Amino acid sequence: MFRLLAGRFFASLGTLFFVGLVLFALTRAGPGSPARIVLGADATSQQITQFEHANGLDRPFLEQYAAWLFDVLRGDFGKSFVTGRDVAGEIAGALPVTLSVVLLAFVIAIVVGIGIGSLAALRPGGPFASVTRLGVVLGLSIPAFWLGIVLIRFIAVELRWLPPGGYVPPSSGLIAHLQTIAMPAVSLAVYYIAVLARMTQASLQDALRGDYVRTARAMGLSSPRIVFYALLNALPPVINLAALSFGYMFGWALIIEQVFNIPGLSRALLNAISQRDFLLLQGIVFLFTAIFVLANLGADLVNRVLDPRQRSSA
Amino acid sequence: MSNFLANRRRFLAAGAGGVLAPLLPAGLLHAQPNQGKTLTVVLPSNPITIDPINQLNHDAMVLGQTVFENLVEYDADGVLKPQLAKALPTVSADKKTYTFDLREDVTFQNGKKMTAEDVKYSFDYLLDAGNKAARRSLFTRISKVTVLDPYKVAFELSEPYGPWLYFLTKYMGIFPAGSRQEHGDDYFKSRPAGVGTGFGVFETWKPNDYISFTKNKTYWRKGLPHWDRLVVKMIPEDATRVAYLLTNQVDIISAPPPREFNRLKTMPGITGASRPTLGGALLMYTNTLKPPLDDVNFRKAVSCAIDRKTIGEKVYYGLLDPSAVPAPPRGWWFNADADKELAFDLDRAKAFLAKSKYPNGAEIDLSIQAEPYLLDTKDAAIFVQAQLAKIGVKVNLKVYEFSVLIQQAIRGEHQMALQVFMSPGEASYIIQVCLTPGQVLSKSTGYDNAELNGLLAQAFAETEQARLKDLYGKIQMVVARDAPLGVLGYVHASNLWRQGVQDFKVNQGLTMSVGEVRV
Numbered sequence: 001m002f003r004l005l006a007g008r009f010f011a012s013l014g015t016l017f018f019v020g021l022v023l024f025a026l027t028r029a030g031p032g033s034p035a036r037i038v039l040g041a042d043a044t045s046q047q048i049t050q051f052e053h054a055n056g057l058d059r060p061f062l063e064q065y066a067a068w069l070f071d072v073l074r075g076d077f078g079k080s081f082v083t084g085r086d087v088a089g090e091i092a093g094a095l096p097v098t099l100s101v102v103l104l105a106f107v108i109a110i111v112v113g114i115g116i117g118s119l120a121a122l123r124p125g126g127p128f129a130s131v132t133r134l135g136v137v138l139g140l141s142i143p144a145f146w147l148g149i150v151l152i153r154f155i156a157v158e159l160r161w162l163p164p165g166g167y168v169p170p171s172s173g174l175i176a177h178l179q180t181i182a183m184p185a186v187s188l189a190v191y192y193i194a195v196l197a198r199m200t201q202a203s204l205q206d207a208l209r210g211d212y213v214r215t216a217r218a219m220g221l222s223s224p225r226i227v228f229y230a231l232l233n234a235l236p237p238v239i240n241l242a243a244l245s246f247g248y249m250f251g252w253a254l255i256i257e258q259v260f261n262i263p264g265l266s267r268a269l270l271n272a273i274s275q276r277d278f279l280l281l282q283g284i285v286f287l288f289t290a291i292f293v294l295a296n297l298g299a300d301l302v303n304r305v306l307d308p309r310q311r312s313s314a
Numbered sequence: 315m316s317n318f319l320a321n322r323r324r325f326l327a328a329g330a331g332g333v334l335a336p337l338l339p340a341g342l343l344h345a346q347p348n349q350g351k352t353l354t355v356v357l358p359s360n361p362i363t364i365d366p367i368n369q370l371n372h373d374a375m376v377l378g379q380t381v382f383e384n385l386v387e388y389d390a391d392g393v394l395k396p397q398l399a400k401a402l403p404t405v406s407a408d409k410k411t412y413t414f415d416l417r418e419d420v421t422f423q424n425g426k427k428m429t430a431e432d433v434k435y436s437f438d439y440l441l442d443a444g445n446k447a448a449r450r451s452l453f454t455r456i457s458k459v460t461v462l463d464p465y466k467v468a469f470e471l472s473e474p475y476g477p478w479l480y481f482l483t484k485y486m487g488i489f490p491a492g493s494r495q496e497h498g499d500d501y502f503k504s505r506p507a508g509v510g511t512g513f514g515v516f517e518t519w520k521p522n523d524y525i526s527f528t529k530n531k532t533y534w535r536k537g538l539p540h541w542d543r544l545v546v547k548m549i550p551e552d553a554t555r556v557a558y559l560l561t562n563q564v565d566i567i568s569a570p571p572p573r574e575f576n577r578l579k580t581m582p583g584i585t586g587a588s589r590p591t592l593g594g595a596l597l598m599y600t601n602t603l604k605p606p607l608d609d610v611n612f613r614k615a616v617s618c619a620i621d622r623k624t625i626g627e628k629v630y631y632g633l634l635d636p637s638a639v640p641a642p643p644r645g646w647w648f649n650a651d652a653d654k655e656l657a658f659d660l661d662r663a664k665a666f667l668a669k670s671k672y673p674n675g676a677e678i679d680l681s682i683q684a685e686p687y688l689l690d691t692k693d694a695a696i697f698v699q700a701q702l703a704k705i706g707v708k709v710n711l712k713v714y715e716f717s718v719l720i721q722q723a724i725r726g727e728h729q730m731a732l733q734v735f736m737s738p739g740e741a742s743y744i745i746q747v748c749l750t751p752g753q754v755l756s757k758s759t760g761y762d763n764a765e766l767n768g769l770l771a772q773a774f775a776e777t778e779q780a781r782l783k784d785l786y787g788k789i790q791m792v793v794a795r796d797a798p799l800g801v802l803g804y805v806h807a808s809n810l811w812r813q814g815v816q817d818f819k820v821n822q823g824l825t826m827s828v829g830e831v832r833v
Contacts, residue, residue, distance in 0.1 A: 039368075039448045044754065050446065083362055083521070084500045090521055152557045164557035165549070167523070261549045261558070263523035271360045271522060274685070276717060 008300065012293040017069070019289045020282070024065045027278045034082055034276035055081040057278075068282065077283040082275045087283045090268060095287070097167050098257065098264035100177070102249045104185035109192035110242060116193070117200025117238075118231060124205060132197060139194025144252055148187040148259040155183060165261035184260040188252055192245045199241050203234035236303045243299030247292035351542040353815075353833045355826055356555055358569040360522060360548050365502040366487030367440050367447040372736045373568055375484055375825040377546060380514035380527050381423075381506050382487025385414050385433065388480050390821040392592045392645075392739055398428065398488060398511065409474035409775045416465040420534045422490050423515045424508035430467040434459045435491035437469070445494075449485035451754075453478055474775030480740035484823070513539040513829045522548065540817075540832040559584065559810055565833060566811040566818060568826055572633045572689060578810055588808030589820045590635045590644050593739030594688060597640075598680075598698075598800025599723050599731045599748070603760035606678065607729060611670035613797040616730075617656040618663035619705045620698055622802050629693045634803040639790045640744045642804040647741045647783050652790035656797055663705050675706025681722055681731040684713050688805050688824075691732045698732070698802075726757030734805055739823050741786050742773060748799050761798035 035051040052058045056067070071078060077087035120132035156164035162183055168176040207213070207230040216226045254266040265284055272281040361374035366382040369375050387397040396402055398420055403412040420428040437459045440447050455478065458470040471478075489509045494502070502509065507516040511534065514527030527544040547564060549555040552571040556578060558564045570578060570586065579586025600607045600616070607613055622636030638656035641648040667673060682695045692713070699709040709730075714722065722728045737743040748755045750770065751762045766789060773785040793799065807824040816832040 044451060047446065047448075084503050085521065093521065149553050152554065157557050157560050160561065163563060164561050165554045166558075166563070258551050259554060261547075261551065261554045263520065267522045274715070274717075275360075275362065 004300075004304075008297050012290075012297060015293055016286065016289055020069060020072070020286055021065060023282055023285050024068065025061070027276075027281055028061055028064070034278060051081075068279075072286070078279040080272075080277050080280045082272075082277040082280075087279050090280060091265065091283055091287060094263065094265045094268045096169070097262060098250065098253055098266060100170070101181050101184050101188065101256065101262060101264065102246070102253055104178075104181055105188035105192070105249055106242075106246050108185055108189040109196055109245065112189070113193040113196025114200045114238060117197035118204055118227070120197065121201045121204035121208065122227065129201075132201065136194045136198050139190050139197075142190060144187050144191060145255045145259050147190060148183065148256055151183045151187060152259070165259075167262045167264070180262075184253075184256045184262060187259070188249055188256050191252070192249065195245065196238060196242060200234065200238050203237050204231060207231070207234040232306060236307050239302050239306070240299050243295045246295045247288075250288050250291060351540075351833055352545060353539075353541040353543070353566075353828060353831055354545040354547060354564040355828060356547045356549050356558060356564050356567040358548075358550055358552075358555065360550070361525070363503045364506050364516070364519075364525075365499070367445075367449055367485065368503070369485055370448065372484070372824045373826075376828060377525060378487060379483070379512065379825060380544060380546075380828065381510035381512045381516055382489065383511045384482040384486055384488060385416075386479055386482055388483040388738065388740075388823065390819050390823070390827045392822045394479060398433075403469075403479070405777055409476070409777065410471045412469040412471070412479075413462070414467050414469075416467065417534065418465050420511050421532055422509065422511055423530055423532070424490065425532070426490050428488065428490075428511055429464045430461040431464070432491045433467045433488055434461050436486075436488045439489075439494050440486060445499075449481070452481045452485055474771075476774055476777055477740050477742050477746075481738050484738045484825070514544050517543070524548065535829075539829050544828060556810075559812065562812060564812075565815050566809055566826060566828075566831075568809055568824075569688060570808055570810045572631050572808075575633065575808055575810070576631060583813050584810055585813055585815070586808065586810040587820050588633060588806040589822055590642055590804055591736070591739060591807050591824055592642050592645050592804075592822050593737035593743060594805040594807070594824060595637075595640065595642075595735050595737070595744055596634060596689065596691070596694065596802040596805060597733055597735045597744070597748070598802060599728065599733070599755070599758035600798065600800050601726055601729055601758070601760055602798050603726065604729050606670070606672045606676040609670045609672065610796055611666045612672050612676070613800075614656065615663045615666035615670060615705060616702060616707065617797050617800060618659050618666060619701050619707070620800075620802065621658040621701060623658065625694050625697055626803055629697055630689055630805075633806040633808060634689065635806070636803040638801055639793055640748070640799060640801055641741070641786065641790055642739075644804075645741070646779065647786035647790075649787040649790040649794075652787070652794035655791075655794035656801075660704065667705050667707075675708070677708040677710065678702075679710045679712050679729045681712045681714055681719055681728045683719050683733055684715050687716070688734045688736070691734060694802060695732050723758040724754060726760055728758070730800065731758065732802075736824060741782065742770060745770065745789060745793075749793070759798045761796070763792065763796065763798075766792045 035048040039047050039051060056064060075088070077091065079086055080090070116132055120129040123129055152164045155161050162179050166180055168180045170177045213226055213230055216229065253264065254270060257264045257266040258270060268280065269284045272284065355376065357373045359371060359373060361371060361377055364377045364381060366378040369378050383397050385397060385399040386402060387395050389395055394402065398417055399414040400417055401415065403414045405412055416430060416433065422428055437456060439445055440450060440453060441456060443450065455471045455473055455475040456469055457472045460468045462468055487510060493509045497509065504519055505516055513530050513533050515530050517526040517528050519525045524545050524547045529539055529542050549558060555567050556570065556574065559567050575586060578584060600613055602608055617638055622638065626632065626634040626636045635643045637643050637653055639649065639652045667675065680695055680698065682691050695711050699711060702709050719731060719733065723731050735744065747753050748759050749761050750756065750767055769785055769789045769792065773782055776782050776785060807820050807822065809820050809826065811818055814833060818831045819827060821827050
């Protein structure tokens with residue numbers, strides 16, 4: 001296990017460095033300068049040059065990357081030269097907001113997706129399975145931003161059940177907090193409910209056809225217990241998919257936070273892109289990469305816990 | 315296993331609780347932010363600074379104008395009025411010295427009395443190249459600021475230049491002597507508490523969410539503001555911004571979606587209004603140095619082929635006043651004869667094309683902005699593309715992000731570029747910036763004309779409106795003759811607000827004026 005963890009840790013570090021380099025290259029290669037954003041459309045070339053020099057943007061590419069990486073390794077993500085704010089502080093302020101939306105969406109996706117998928121797998125030809133099939137197609141087809149706007153229109157504007165957007169932290173009241181993140185989380189979760197339901201259904205149906213299930217039935221084990229064992233065996237691919245989904249959810253949160261006016265990481269990232277705020281952009285994408293890498297590492301570990309065959313092969 | 319099951323049940327129960335908890339009765343919704351005497355207004359974009367000498371975005375200027383004030387104010391109606399000065403300045407005979415008598419009842423939010431020393435300090439700081447003020451270039455003709463007595467200050471200009479007074483509201487503010495050294499520039503950028511004379515005192519900035527101000531209890535205009543707290547929220551998504559208003563979460567929104575504006579303003583509980591801006595133009599930068607736009611007849615053919623009235627009425631639902639010259643149709647300096655010379659007339663367009671070097675038409679790239687600002691220029695671009703096809707000109711639409719598009723225009727790398735250009739609403743600004751040499755957007759047109767430059771210099775030395783109207787009329791005739799810059803019209807500023815909001819007036823300069831609003 002230690003060898004596995006160490007191996008994965010170094011592989012993850014390599015991934016992060018590589019992504020950092022690519023990210024650095026892409027941000028610098030793109031057209032548009034942050035100087036133009038900060039100084040305005042009618043800034044003179046001299047002002048632009050001064051700004052770029054003062055912020056080290058005129059230094060060679062690799063020199064800039066090395067300096068940035070050195071600072072990041074010391075936990076210093078720098079100071080945004082657009083807003084003047086500390087990048088680490090800005091990320092620390094926005095991360096809990098995004099995390100709360102993504103975590104609720106993830107929980108909804110896991111509970112509802114695996115629940116629906118399992119029920120549909122138990123009666124493959126039944127009406128519930130047919131409805132699930134239709135629901136899955138719908139869930140995969142409906143764009144999250146459109147669903148978000150529809151929810152705002154009906155739940156917030158027409159019915160006045162929930163606020164149309166914004167964010168209330170848990171410290172200001174759990175109910176108010178959940179009210180602000182309910183619609184964004186549902187909008188974000190719908191696609192992944194569909195994905196996980198389909199995978200769970202397919203995987204569980206496959207497991208239920210296994211020899212050991214037939215043996216268990218012959219031995220007189222109760223149906224719920226047999227389904228439980230089959231579900232445990234069906235879970236590894238679902239967990240892998242769920243881990244990937246968790247990472248992807250941060251990407252989709254980009255749109256959801258915009259629609260629901262949530263001041264999270266994704267909102268900060270979009271602003272960083274449009275304002276050419278390189279340091280903030282790099283910091284956030286670097287963090288997203290780290291979350292994605294960690295989610296995959298977590299999935300591997302959970303699979304090893306659930307599947308003894310993987311433990312023995314380590 | 316039993317532990318696993320128990321944990322699983324607990325986990326599922328917690329998950330279900332998390333999902334169902336929000337679906338509680340509406341009465342449990344969190345407190346509405348616009349209750350009591352809090353005024354909540356919404357911007358469509360994310361500001362990057364409150365510092366008055368580095369202002370860029372006209373929507374976000376509401377922040378700087380809440381904290382800082384100026385000697386004179388270019389107000390919501392486009393009228394120049396005294397603000398921290400007792401009256402408009404007296405101007406010397408050579409039009410190079412402006413003298414202001416200051417109000418004696420003004421204090422900064424930190425309790426310090428405002429005097430002429432503070433005015434001198436503020437302008438000296440702005441003009442010092444080392445301080446890198448983004449808007450310094452607008453004021454570089456000020457050669458010296460002299461304190462005549464504690465409440466009297468004189469500005470000497472290197473050459474006559476009347477427009478500078480009109481730029482103060484948007485690009486300048488008065489701050490206490492020594493405050494920049496005491497607090498540093500970041501303080502002015504992101505938390506300028508106590509350093510202005512305005513009606514709102516900075517309270518907090520929550521990045522990507524809102525910025526708030528409290529009432530300045532010692533404000534020199536007694537009785538103002540009528541609110542106790544001002545919250546400026548940032549909501550970029552159109553539909554969400556509108557939903558916030560419809561659910562009473564906010565009081566006033568800016569930049570409502572043009573398509574929805576007429577419907578929304580008649581909804582119960584909602585009021586809306588729009589008015590034409592004096593400085594927000596839908597410009598089509600025509601690069602006169604690149605073929606086929608190097609031919610004046612071709613440029614005139616392009617101009618005359620565009621039906622601006624239909625664009626204003628059908629494409630932008632009345633939120634664009636058509637104009638073919640760089641002057642707003644409702645501005646006092648608008649020259650209708652010049653406008654007629656470049657206005658829509660398909661037969662004249664074909665005649666101009668026939669006289670040009672490109673009688674059989676040509677192919678042009680039109681650069682447009684990806685993200686809408688006030689109007690979505692993509693809508694007009696498609697219409698322009700269809701109209702120019704009627705005279706045999708093929709238009710290729712190229713979509714770029716704002717920062718890329720503006721860079722193209724600044725470097726003169728484009729052929730034609732369409733963009734909403736927001737200016738302070740002063741008569742010379744767009745002409746100076748786009749049609750005279752050495753300016754930031756000079757290469758967007760590549761135009762340099764001694765006659766126009768001479769007329770502009772005369773206008774800078776003039777203060778009487780009747781004479782200025784004559785000069786700007788002549789300038790527009792030169793523009794009509796040479797067609798160096800495409801103009802499609804002037805945009806309207808529009809706002810929607812809740813009916814409980816009183817004394818709010820849409821600003822011709824786009825920036826919301828909230829100092830006198832009652833909630």
